[in-house]
Amino acid sequence: MTVRVAISNQKGGVGKSTITLQTAYYASEKGLKVLVVDMDGQGNTSTKIAGREAIENIPTNTTLSVDMFKPENQIEEITVLKGSYGIDLIPARINDDLLYAQEAAPIETIVNPSANLERIADNYDLIIIDCPPSLGRLLSAGLIMADKIIMPIQVSGFAVDGVGGLFKVVEQLQDIGKEDLEVAGILINSFNARSKQHHQAVKALREKVGDLVMDTIIANRSPIDQATNQAKPIWEIRTGAARLARAELTDAIKEIFKRIGIKYEQ
Ligand SMILES: Nc1ncnc2c1ncn2[C@@H]1O[C@H](COP(=O)(O)OP(=O)(O)OP(=O)(O)O)[C@@H](O)[C@H]1O
Numbered sequence: 001m002t003v004r005v006a007i008s009n010q011k012g013g014v015g016k017s018t019i020t021l022q023t024a025y026y027a028s029e030k031g032l033k034v035l036v037v038d039m040d041g042q043g044n045t046s047t048k049i050a051g052r053e054a055i056e057n058i059p060t061n062t063t064l065s066v067d068m069f070k071p072e073n074q075i076e077e078i079t080v081l082k083g084s085y086g087i088d089l090i091p092a093r094i095n096d097d098l099l100y101a102q103e104a105a106p107i108e109t110i111v112n113p114s115a116n117l118e119r120i121a122d123n124y125d126l127i128i129i130d131c132p133p134s135l136g137r138l139l140s141a142g143l144i145m146a147d148k149i150i151m152p153i154q155v156s157g158f159a160v161d162g163v164g165g166l167f168k169v170v171e172q173l174q175d176i177g178k179e180d181l182e183v184a185g186i187l188i189n190s191f192n193a194r195s196k197q198h199h200q201a202v203k204a205l206r207e208k209v210g211d212l213v214m215d216t217i218i219a220n221r222s223p224i225d226q227a228t229n230q231a232k233p234i235w236e237i238r239t240g241a242a243r244l245a246r247a248e249l250t251d252a253i254k255e256i257f258k259r260i261g262i263k264y265e266q
């Protein structure tokens with residue numbers, strides 16, 4: 001069975017790509033076959049998974065995420081890029097103007113990436129779709145490719161804002177035929193345990209959306225930032241409070257697996 005999960009939040013810098021990467025590394029380490037689809041025209045995740053040079057020199061036969069918007073019969077074969085740690089990738093270029101331009105493409109094209117993905121989905125146990133920080137057509141196309149959504153959020157001040165926007169989009173997509181699409185978990189990231197405001201904000205969020213808020217909370221920890229920047233699994237970072245960061249992040253990933261229905265050998 002293939003599980004398709006979108007990592008999504010319209011806000012920038014909340015940890016979507018970090019969670020995408022580390023979940024992909026962990027799943028791959030556990031022997032699952034993983035595909036990452038980069039729907040963000042920044043191309044950050046792609047450069048992390050395949051290396052900057054590879055993304056600057058993508059072979060012409062590789063299927064880019066922007067190509068996925070073509071009607072099925074216009075792509076002969078879907079060819080993925082081979083990334084690090086055994087992860088396959090449908091990449092975005094760095095500052096991918098063609099991908100950004102899909103925001104203005106005809107509305108009916110938003111279902112094409114999903115249809116195209118189905119052609120190769122059976123090759124994978126887990127497909128992770130890293131979504132852009134926006135509420136436009138790229139996001140909708142990314143969500144339509146998914147069955148489950150994990151939403152990383154960051155607390156700012158007393159509030160956790162921006163949660164409603166994604167839920168609205170999900171409802172709209174449910175109304176047009178994606179009945180089974182669901183937010184499987186809200187993951188609080190970059191939490192500051194010393195901040196009263198952060199605790200208050202999380203409490204308020206739990207009161208509002210209940211069990212959707214994941215039990216595992218990820219603190220702001222420099223080894224997590226290092227892991228993302230060095231494009232390495234958290235368990236390969238040895239500096240600082242790496243042990244704590246690793247425990248927290250892997251707990252979060254295990255909870256994500258549980259929430260999206262991934263089974264694997266512990
Ligand atoms: N728990 C954490 N502790 C420390 N740094 C973190 C943590 N989570 C993410 N970061 C750092 O915060 C920055 C933003 O994270 P990331 O790129 O994953 O966010 P994003 O939601 O994908 O951003 P964008 O919306 O621009 O795509 C990165 O430099 C990352 O290393």
Ligand SMILES: [Mg+2]
Nearest residue numbers: 016017040044
């Ligand atoms: Mg990102």
